[in-house]
Amino acid sequence: MTELELTPGDVVVVCAFDDVPEHxxxxxxxxxxxxxxxxxxxxxxxxxxxxxxxxILRLVSSA
Incomplete structure (x- = not known):
């Protein structure tokens, strides 16, 4: 997987874990x-x- 360049303010998708779905x-x-x-x-x-x-699965929007 390609490493994401994340910055404060970005919105990302976090994978599901335990009883919590992707969010x-x-x-x-x-x-x-x-x-x-x-x-x-x-x-x-x-x-x-x-x-x-x-x-973190993917970047949704950048700051």
């Missing part, structure tokens, strides 16, 4: 192994998270 996530900070930010759709909408980069 949109707005990136606030980018680190070597994860991003931080908030879910913008799905059952976790509005919740803070730190998904690993491997969980």
């Amino acid at each position: 949109l996530f707005r990136v606030e900070e980018v680190f070597e192994d994860c991003v931080t930010g908030f879910a913008v759709s799905g059952p976790l909408a509005g919740s803070y998270g730190e998904p690993a980069l491997e969980m």
